[in-house]
Amino acid sequence: MPIITYREALNQALREEMARDDRVYLMGEEVGVYNGAYKVSKGLMEEFGENRVVDSPIAELGFAGVGVGSALAGLRPVIEFMTWNFALLAIDQVVNSAAKMLYMSGGQFNVPIVFRGPNGAALQLGAQHSQAFESWLAHIPGIKVVSPGTPYDAKGLLKSAIRDDNPVVFLEGEMLYNTKGEVPEEEYLIPLGKAQLKREGSDCSIITSGKMVLVAMQVADLLAKEDIHIDVLDLLTLRPMDVGAITASVRKTNRAVVLEEGWEVCGIGSQVVDYIQRDCFDDLDAPVIRVHQADVPMPYAKALEKSAKPDVAKTIAAVKQVMYR
Amino acid sequence: MATKKRTDAKSASDPALDREMLHSMLLQRRFEEKVGEAYALGKIGGFCHLYIGQEAVSTGIVGQLRHDDYVIGTYRDHGQALVRGITPRAIMAELFGRIDGCSRGKGGSMHLFDRNTNFLGGHGIVGSHVPLAAGVGFAIKYRGGDQVIVCFMGDSVVNIGAFHEALNMAALWKLPCLFVIENNRYGMGTSVERAAAVDDLSKRALGYKNMDGIIIDGMDVHAVRAASAAAIERARTESLPSLLEVRTYRFRGHSMSDAVSGTYRPKEELEEYTRLDPIFSLKAKMIADRVMTENDWDALEQEVAATVLDAWDFADQSPEPPLAALYEDVLVDTTS
Ligand SMILES: Cc1ncc(C[n+]2csc(CCOP(=O)(O)OP(=O)(O)O)c2C)c(N)n1
Ligand SMILES: [Mg+2]
Numbered sequence: 001m002p003i004i005t006y007r008e009a010l011n012q013a014l015r016e017e018m019a020r021d022d023r024v025y026l027m028g029e030e031v032g033v034y035n036g037a038y039k040v041s042k043g044l045m046e047e048f049g050e051n052r053v054v055d056s057p058i059a060e061l062g063f064a065g066v067g068v069g070s071a072l073a074g075l076r077p078v079i080e081f082m083t084w085n086f087a088l089l090a091i092d093q094v095v096n097s098a099a100k101m102l103y104m105s106g107g108q109f110n111v112p113i114v115f116r117g118p119n120g121a122a123l124q125l126g127a128q129h130s131q132a133f134e135s136w137l138a139h140i141p142g143i144k145v146v147s148p149g150t151p152y153d154a155k156g157l158l159k160s161a162i163r164d165d166n167p168v169v170f171l172e173g174e175m176l177y178n179t180k181g182e183v184p185e186e187e188y189l190i191p192l193g194k195a196q197l198k199r200e201g202s203d204c205s206i207i208t209s210g211k212m213v214l215v216a217m218q219v220a221d222l223l224a225k226e227d228i229h230i231d232v233l234d235l236l237t238l239r240p241m242d243v244g245a246i247t248a249s250v251r252k253t254n255r256a257v258v259l260e261e262g263w264e265v266c267g268i269g270s271q272v273v274d275y276i277q278r279d280c281f282d283d284l285d286a287p288v289i290r291v292h293q294a295d296v297p298m299p300y301a302k303a304l305e306k307s308a309k310p311d312v313a314k315t316i317a318a319v320k321q322v323m324y325r
Numbered sequence: 326m327a328t329k330k331r332t333d334a335k336s337a338s339d340p341a342l343d344r345e346m347l348h349s350m351l352l353q354r355r356f357e358e359k360v361g362e363a364y365a366l367g368k369i370g371g372f373c374h375l376y377i378g379q380e381a382v383s384t385g386i387v388g389q390l391r392h393d394d395y396v397i398g399t400y401r402d403h404g405q406a407l408v409r410g411i412t413p414r415a416i417m418a419e420l421f422g423r424i425d426g427c428s429r430g431k432g433g434s435m436h437l438f439d440r441n442t443n444f445l446g447g448h449g450i451v452g453s454h455v456p457l458a459a460g461v462g463f464a465i466k467y468r469g470g471d472q473v474i475v476c477f478m479g480d481s482v483v484n485i486g487a488f489h490e491a492l493n494m495a496a497l498w499k500l501p502c503l504f505v506i507e508n509n510r511y512g513m514g515t516s517v518e519r520a521a522a523v524d525d526l527s528k529r530a531l532g533y534k535n536m537d538g539i540i541i542d543g544m545d546v547h548a549v550r551a552a553s554a555a556a557i558e559r560a561r562t563e564s565l566p567s568l569l570e571v572r573t574y575r576f577r578g579h580s581m582s583d584a585v586s587g588t589y590r591p592k593e594e595l596e597e598y599t600r601l602d603p604i605f606s607l608k609a610k611m612i613a614d615r616v617m618t619e620n621d622w623d624a625l626e627q628e629v630a631a632t633v634l635d636a637w638d639f640a641d642q643s644p645e646p647p648l649a650a651l652y653e654d655v656l657v658d659t660t661s
Contacts, residue, residue, distance in 0.1 A: 025467070051467060057497070062456045062490025069460020072445055073395065075467060092487075096450045097457060105438035105446060106429030107654040141655050165657045 001184050007177040009151035010040045013158035014078065016187065018048050021076060024162055027054040027063055028080030028117075037082045038118065038177050064090035064115065068097045068167075071111045078162060081117035084133050084171065090115075091136075098167035099142030114161045116170035119147070120211060120261045121298055123175070124305060130298035132262035134210070137169045138239040138271070144192055145239040147171040149213030151181040153236060156190030164192060173211040195242035197249065201229030204319050205249040207272050208259040209235040212310065216259055219315045228319065238268055246272060247279040254285040255322040259315055264292045286322040291315050340616035343607065346546050347617075348625060349388055350380040350604045353404045355629045356413055359637055360403065360420060364581050368641070369420045372449075373434045376404035378576035381603035382507050383408040385549025386475055386569075389557065393470075395443040395461050397454050398477035400435035401507075402447030405477055411439045413636035423643035430646040431654060451512075452478070452485035455504065459491040462500030466564055473560040475503045481512025483529050484521055492568065496533035501560035503553065504568045507543065509575045514589035527570035535565050543573030544601040574598035 004012075018024050025048075030037045032045035032055040045053035056063040060081065067077040081087040087094070098111045121130035138145045144166055148154040154172065161168040198213060199220045206216040213234045220230040231249045235241060250256050256276055258269035269290040276288055294308040357375045364373055376383070383404040387396055390409075398405050406416055411427050419426025420434050428438045438446045445461065448454035458476030465472050482488050483506060495502045506526050510517055523529060530538025537556065542548045549571060556567035576599060578585050586592050611617040 057490070057493060059490040059493065061487050062459070062494055065453065065456020065487065065491065066460035066463050066494060069397075069445075069457035069462075070464040070467070071460070072457065073461045073464035075464045092450060092453055093456065096453055097448075101446070102657065103654045104428060104432045104436040105440075105654075106426070106431045107657075108428070108438050108440040109445070110657045144656070165659050 001182040003180050004151055004183050005177065006151045006154050006172070006179050006181070007038065007040055009155035009183050010158055010172065011042060011044070012183070013155045013162070014041065014044060015047065017159055017162040018044070018052060023074065023076045024078065025052040025054060025075060026078045026080060027056050027067060029056055029058055029082050031055060031080050036080070038174065040177070041080070060086050060090035061093060064093035065097060067113050068093055068101070068111055071113045072101070072109055076112045076162065078114045078116060081115065083117055083129065083174070084119040085129050085131050087115065087117065094137070094143065094167070094169065095140055099140050103142060110165050111167045112165045114158070114168045114170050116158070117172060118174040118177070119171035120173055121309060124300055124302060125298075126300045127297035132260070132293065134171055134238055134260070135262055135267045138268060143167045143169055143239065144237060145169045145171065146192060146237050147210035148236060149176065149210050149234060151179065151183050153190060153196075153234070155183055156188050157192065157236065160189045160192050163189070168192070171210060176211055179214070190236070193237045193240045193242060195233055195235045195237070195245035197231065197245070198234045199230060199232035201231045202253055203229045204255040204257060204323055205231040205233055205253045206257050206259055206315065206319070207233045207235065207246055207249070209238060209268070210261060212259045212261050215310065215312055215315055218312050219319065222312070222316065223319060228323065230319065241271065241275070243275050243279070246275055250276050250280040251283045254283050256288045257291060257315060257318045257322060258288060259291045259310060261310060262293055264290065264295055267292055286324065289318040289322050291318050338614060338616075340611070340614075343611050343616060346384050346388060346550070347604070347607050347611065348629070349384040349408055350546065350607070351625060351629050352413070352632060353380045353383065353407050354604055355633050356407060356636065357403055359633045361577075361581070363420065363637065369434065370422065371433050371435075372400065373420070373581045374401040374579065375575070375577040376401055378598065378602070379507055379509060379543065379573045380404055381546035381549050382505070382543050382571050382573055385546045386503070386505060386553045389550060389554060390475065391472065393443065394472045395445055395474040396477075397445040397458050397461065397474065398447055399451075399454065399479060400447050400449045401479070402435070402437050406437045406439070406444055406447075409439070409442045409444050411437065411442060411444060413632055414639040415439070417636040417640035418643045421640040421643065422645065423640055424646045425639070425643040429650070431650070452482045452487035454478070455482065455488050455491040458502055458504070459495045459500055462495055462502040462566070463498065465501055466498070471561050473501045473503060473557055475505060477505050477507060479512055480506055480508040480510065480517050480526060481515070481520060482506065483523070483526050489532075492529070492533050492536065492566070495566040496536045499535055499564050500566055501564045502566040503556050503560060504566065506568070506570045507573055508570050509573050511579070511589065513579045513583070514587060516589065525570065527568055530568040537565070537567040539567060539569050541569055541571045543571035544598075544603045544606065546603055546607055
C-alpha cells in the first residue's frame with residue numbers, strides 16, 4: 001500500500017471529490033495560485049481552473065458567508081481557513097448561518113459545506129496562532145465536527161465530509177501535514193460519527209482524537225514494554241460523538257484517560273467524562289483523568305511552550321495515576 | 326463607480342401595473358396592522374419588526390423579479406415575503422408559531438423562509454446575510470445562469486465589516502447582486518448621522534469598482550421600480566452588482582417594544598413622512614389620473630381585509646408543531 005503524507009491524503013480527497021461532482025469547489029486564501037498556505041491544494045487550480053479553486057481576499061467572515069450562500073443556491077463549497085485561529089473572524093457564519101439554516105427554515109434549506117484548515121498549536125507560533133477550538137465548535141448543534149489524526153483517516157473522512165449534506169467542520173493540524181501513513185489506492189470512505197479503536201488493550205483506555213492520537217499511540221507503545229496494555233480510542237468525529245464506542249472501551253478496561261489538545265475548562269474531555277460517569281459509573285476502578293493544554297495562552301519560549309502542551313510524558317503519568325502505579 | 330440620482334424616473338402610466346402595485350402595498354399594510362393586533366393579544370411572541378411605511382421598496386423591487394431569482398433579507402421581512410408570493414396564510418401561521426407556517430413554526434417573524442419562491446430567509450444578525458447574498462451570486466455565476474439575487478438590509482448595515490467584505494467580493498468577481506439599503510433613517514434609535522461617517526449611504530459603492538451606487542426615493546413606488554429595473558437588468562445581462570440606497574421611513578417603532586415615535590425622533594418628522602405615505606400617494610395619483618374611483622378603492626380595501634382575515638383564521642386554526650419536531654431539522658440524515 002502506498003505511504004503518503006497527511007497533506008497528500010487531503011489533496012487526493014479534494015481532487016477525487018472535485019472530479020466526481022462539479023458542484024464541489026474550493027475557496028480560501030492562497031488556495032490557488034500559491035498552491036495553498038500549507039500546500040494542501042497543490043495542483044488543484046491547474047487541474048480544475050480558477051472558477052473551482054478560488055483565491056479569496058483576506059476576509060474570513062466574507063468568504064465563509066459566500067460559501068454558505070452558494071450552498072443555499074445548490075453548490076457544495078469547501079472553505080479553507082488558513083488556520084482556525086483566523087476562522088474566529090468567520091465564526092458568525094459557521095454558528096449563526098451554517099448551523100442554523102436548516103432548523104430555522106423548518107427543514108427547507110440544508111447547507112452542504114465543509115469548513116477546513118489546521119487547528120491547534122504548531123511550534124513557537126505564540127498565543128494567537130496556537131489555539132485548539134474543537135470544544136467551541138463541537139458545542140454547536142447543527143454542524144458536524146471531524147478531527148482526523150492519520151493520512152488514512154484524513155482522506156476517508158474528508159471525502160465523506162464533502163459528500164455530507166450538512167455543514168462539517170474539519171480540523172486538521174499543521175504538525176500533521178508532513179506525517180506519513182498507508183493510504184490505499186482504491187477509493188474508500190470513512191463514515192462520520194464513528195470512533196475507531198486504534199489499539200486494543202485491557203488495562204486502560206485513552207480516549208482522544210486528532211493530533212493527540214499520535215501521542216496516544218506512542219504512549220501505548222512505551223507502556224506495552226511495562227506490560228501495561230492500552231485501548232486507544234480515536235473519536236475521529238467529535239460531533240456527533242460515538243458514545244457507544246467510549247462506553248464499550250471503558251467497560252472493558254475500567255480505567256480511562258481523556259487526552260485532548262485544547263484547554264481544560266469546558267473542553268472535549270469534559271463531555272467525554274460526562275458520558276463515562278453517566279454510563280460507566282459502576283465499571284470504573286479509578287477516577288477518570290484528563291490531559292490537556294495548560295490553562296494559559298500559548299507562550300513563545302521553547303521550554304514554556306513544551307510545558308504547556310499535552311504530551312507523552314504527561315499522558316503516561318496520567319495512565320499510571322488511574323492504575324495506581 | 327459614480328453614484329447617480331435617479332429619483333426622477335418616470336414610467337409611462339400603466340393602470341394595470343398601478344393597480345397591482347397598490348394591491349401589493351395595501352396588502353402588506355393591512356396584513357401588518359393585523360400582525361400588530363395579534364401581537365397585542367399575545368398570539369405572536371418574540372421580536373417582531375413591522376415594515377409599515379416601507380412597502381414601496383418591496384413592491385417596487387420584488388414585484389418585478391423572475392420566479393427563479395432569489396431574495397434574502399433581514400428580520401424586517403414580512404413585506405418582502407408577501408410580495409415574493411409566500412401566502413399570507415403561511416406567513417401569519419409562522420408568526421403564530423404554527424405547523425403550517427412557511428418555516429414550520431421554527432423560524433418566527435425574523436426567519437421567514439420559502440424554498441418554492443427562493444426566499445432565502447429573514448436573518449437576525451445585522452450584516453451577516455450580505456455575504457450570503459454574494460454567495461448566491463457566486464453560485465449563479467458558477468453555473469452560468471442569468472438569475473439575480475436581491476439582498477435587503479437596513480441602513481446600519483453599511484457600517485459593519487460583513488457588508489464591506491461582501492461588496493468587495495461581489496464587485497471583484499462581478500456577481501449579479503442587488504444590495505438594497507432600506508434607509509429608514511434609524512438603526513433602532515440611532516440615526517444614520519450618528520452612526521455612519523458618510524452622508525449618502527450609496528457612496529459606499531465608491532469604494533468598489535464595477536459597483537453602481539444609486540439613491541432612490543423609497544416613498545415613490547414608481548421611482549423604486551424604475552431605478553431597480555435598471556439595476557436588475559445590469560445584474561442579469563452584465564453580471565454586475567449595484568448598491569441601491571432607497572430612502573424610506575418606518576411609521577412604527579423599531580420593534581413591538583418600541584414606542585411609535587420614541588425618544589430618538591421628533592413627532593413632526595414622523596408626521597412629515599406620513600404625508601408621503603407611498604400607498605396614499607399612489608392612490609391619489611390613480612384617482613387624479615382617473616384610473617381608479619373611490620369605489621374601486623373601497624373594493625380593494627375589502628378584498629385585502631378578507632385576505633388578511635382569512636390568514637388570521639388559518640393561522641389560528643393551524644396546530645402547534647408536535648413536540649417531536651423539537652429534534653427534527655438539526656441535521657439532514659442523507660449523505661449523498
Ligand atoms: C450584529 C448585531 N448587532 C446588534 C443587533 C441588534 N439589532 C437588531 S436590529 C438593530 C438595528 C438595525 O437597524 P437597521 O440596519 O437600520 O435596520 P432597520 O431595523 O431600521 O430595518 C439592532 C441594533 C443585531 N441583531 N445584530
Ligand atoms: Mg434602519
